[in-house]
Structure formats: C-alpha cells, structure tokens
Amino acid sequence: MKIETIAIHAGNQLDQGNKAVIQPITLSTTFERAEDGSYPTGYSYSRSNNPNRNSLENVLAKLENGAAAAAFSSGNAAGMTVFQSLEPGSHLICPDDMYHGLRNQLKNIFANKLEFDFIDLNDLELVKASIKPNTKLIWVETPSNPLLKITDIAAIAAIAKKASVKTVCDNTFATPILQRPLDLGADLVMHSTTKYLGGHSDVLGGALIAREADEWWLKIKQIQEMGGSIPGPFDCYMTVRGIKTLPYRMKGHVENAMRLTVFLENHPKVERVFYPGAASHPQFAIAKKQMSAGGGMLSFLVKGGAKEALAVVNNLKIFTQATSLGGVESLIEHRASVEGPDTKTPQNLIRVSAGLENIEDLIADLNAGLAAI
Numbered sequence: 253m254k255i256e257t258i259a260i261h262a263g264n265q266l267d268q269g270n271k272a273v274i275q276p277i278t279l280s281t282t283f284e285r286a287e288d289g290s291y292p293t294g295y296s297y298s299r300s301n302n303p304n305r306n307s308l309e310n311v312l313a314k315l316e317n318g319a320a321a322a323a324f325s326s327g328n329a330a331g332m333t334v335f336q337s338l339e340p341g342s343h344l345i346c347p348d349d350m351y352h353g354l355r356n357q358l359k360n361i362f363a364n365k366l367e368f369d370f371i372d373l374n375d376l377e378l379v380k381a382s383i384k385p386n387t388k389l390i391w392v393e394t395p396s397n398p399l400l401k402i403t404d405i406a407a408i409a410a411i412a413k414k415a416s417v418k419t420v421c422d423n424t425f426a427t428p429i430l431q432r433p434l435d436l437g438a439d440l441v442m443h444s445t446t447k448y449l450g451g452h453s454d455v456l457g458g459a460l461i462a463r464e465a466d467e468w469w470l471k472i473k474q475i476q477e478m479g480g481s482i483p484g485p486f487d488c489y490m491t492v493r494g495i496k497t498l499p500y501r502m503k504g505h506v507e508n509a510m511r512l513t514v515f516l517e518n519h520p521k522v523e524r525v526f527y528p529g530a531a532s533h534p535q536f537a538i539a540k541k542q543m544s545a546g547g548g549m550l551s552f553l554v555k556g557g558a559k560e561a562l563a564v565v566n567n568l569k570i571f572t573q574a575t576s577l578g579g580v581e582s583l584i585e586h587r588a589s590v591e592g593p594d595t596k597t598p599q600n601l602i603r604v605s606a607g608l609e610n611i612e613d614l615i616a617d618l619n620a621g622l623a624a625i
C-alpha cells in the first residue's frame with residue numbers, strides 16, 4: 253500500500269459486529285478474562301494496551317516503516333522514556349539546537365544520571381571525536397527547531413553503527429510523509445504527534461517507532477507500561493483521525509511555506525530566511541537527499557532586534573502569535589522569548605508554522621506586519 257492509503261486505513265481496526273466504518277472509542281479500562289484466566293483478545297488493562305492506542309501504534313509503525321510503535325501522552329514523555337531506558341552513566345551526543353524541552357529534561361532531570369554533550373551534528377569529524385567508551389546514543393533532530401538546520405541522518409547513523417551506538421531521530425518537523433529516518437539507518441524515530449500528525453492543535457501526544465523490536469525496545473515498552481505515560485483512548489482516536497489527512501495536509505503546508513519563503517527572501521526588511529526547501533539553505537543538498545520536500549516550518553531574521561521582531565508578530569491578523577506548530581492555522585512566534593534567558597536563538601528570529609489558509613491572505617498579512625517596522 254502507498255502512504256496515502258496507509259494513512260487512511262492502517263489505524264482503523266473494524267472487528268465489531270455493527271459494520272461501522274470508523275473504529276469506535278473504547279473507554280473501558282479493563283477487559284474480561286476467559287475461564288482459564290487468559291485474555292482472549294490480548295487486551296487486559298488500558299495502561300498496558302487499548303484498541304484505540306493499538307490502532308494508532310499500527311498506523312505509526314507502518315508510516316515510518318518500523319517494526320513496532322508506542323504512543324505516548326506527549327512528545328516529551330516519549331523522549332523521557334528513551335532517556336530512562338539508558339543505563340546510569342551512559343553518554344549521549346545531542347544537537348546543539350535540540351528542542352529546548354528535551355534539552356531541559358536532560359539538564360534538569362538527568363544531570364546526575366546521564367552524561368551528554370550538545371554539539372554541531374553537521375561537523376561529522378566532531379561527532380566521531382565525541383564518541384566515548386560509554387556513548388550509547390546519538391540524538392538527531394532534523395529539520396531542527398527553530399533554525400531549521402538539517403542533519404545528514406544516514407551519515408550520523410553510519411558513524412553510530414560503527415561504534416555500536418544507537419541513533420534516535422526526532423522526526424516531528426518532517427513527518428514520515430517527507431522523511432523516513434529508519435530507512436536511512438536510524439534505530440528509533442521520535443514524534444511529537446501534537447504537531448503535524450494530530451494536525452489540528454487539539455490533541456497532545458508523542459510516539460516512538462523502532463526499526464527492530466529488540467531488547468532495547470522491550471525495555472522502552474516496559475518503562476512506559478510501568479510508568480503509565482500513555483495517551484487516553486480519545487487522544488488516540490483524535491490522532492488517528494488527524495493522520496488520515498496528513499499526506500494531503502503536508503502538500504499544502506509545503507506549498508505555503510515555499511511561497512512565504514520566496515516572499516520573505518525578497519522583502520527589504522528581512523535579513524535572512526531559513527527554509528530547508530530553498531536553495532539558499534546552507535544544507536539544501538542534504539535536505540534534497542533525505543527529504544521529499546522542505547516541510548511547513550520556516551524561520552526568518554528581521555532587520556533589527558527583539559523589538560522589531562516583536563513588532564512584526566504583534567501586527568498580524570491571520571497568523572496567531574502562539575507556540576507549537578503543525579496545525580491547519582498559521583502560527584508565528586518570537587522564539588527567543590519562549591526559550592528563556594539561556595537561549596542561543598537570535599533575538600531577531602521569527603518562527604513560522606505555515607498553515608493551510610489561502611497563501612495570498614498570509615502574504616498580505618505578513619506584508620502589513622513588516623510595514624510596522
């Protein structure tokens with residue numbers, strides 16, 4: 253099956269007798285046992301598994317071409333479970349512009365349990381030199397947040413594999429429609445399904461998808477089951493519902509992001525635009541090799557500083573000034589003020605999540621906003 257068909261059908265288990273076309277939401281927390289004490293349907297208790305979660309995990313595994321998937325209550329819960337699966341004293345190599353929520357998890361929660369270095373993953377020699385005897389994992393996030401930096405997944409995975417180190421890729425910005433890290437050699441894919449997969453800014457969730465259901469995967473599953481970082485049945489239903497239109501939504505996000513990039517690149521008050529689908533992007537060649545399109549996220553530097561950037565975002569009518577991304581509505585934000593005082597994000601950077609509104613309305617809105625500075 254091709255990806256549009258998978259997105260619609262792989263998350264829909266229809267085994268009930270009433271011929272419903274859509275899988276119902278199963279709210280039951282517990283499932284009846286057989287006379288011999290066994291669980292004939294495979295379901296026992298909803299912290300362990302639930303039909304809606306199972307359907308979501310099926311479609312996620314198929315979209316990413318993985319052997320198994322686990323759905324979580326948030327992207328951060330998925331990331332935390334990966335960190336918890338490592339032996340104390342393990343060393344991780346992470347990107348220097350890693351998603352701030354996960355970087356803060358490492359710094360605030362795992363500082364006494366794990367060792368980590370935040371480095372530029374585009375410097376492959378530095379990556380090789382950073383591997384230590386206790387290195388267990390290289391964390392990749394591409395395109396990255398908020399600079400849209402591209403990391404060569406296949407090159408990193410090859411370096412990691414040689415050193416018996418695992419590679420995890422946060423694929424939130426690209427989605428499996430545009431990029432499939434497992435096919436490029438990664439061992440595990442992470443998602444914040446809150447973003448494009450859910451797609452409507454109305455359900456939080458996360459996911460891990462594994463290339464192989466190996467011992468490490470079983471450990472991850474055990475931590476999740478014992479810790480209970482699971483999404484509820486309604487959340488799973490909503491995410492499955494969002495995924496059905498993901499392939500078509502991504503086409504629209506890409507088209508609008510591309511048009512906004514061209515507009516911004518030609519605007520006199522814009523210093524620079526970062527969009528992986530544009531030839532001006534420093535890692536355009538790598539993006540072209542591993543992604544089928546540049547995605548729906550871009551960022552740009554206005555001429556000036558925080559004051560000018562805030563003036564632009566405060567003068568828009570269609571774009572909502574809000575964090576997060578991947579919904580049908582366009583969002584915009586001054587990223588440095590979200591990330592806090594220790595951020596390395598330039599003060600004049602504006603991050604854009606290109607939604608699915610008409611592109612002419614979006615361009616007119618940004619044009620008016622830029623006229624305010």
Ligand SMILES: *Cc1c(COP(=O)(O)O)cnc(C)c1O
Nearest residue numbers: 326327328351397424444446457
């Ligand atoms: C949002 C996000 C996360 C965290 O996901 P939550 O669902 O908010 O917990 C992780 N990585 C990236 C790239 C994100 O954009």
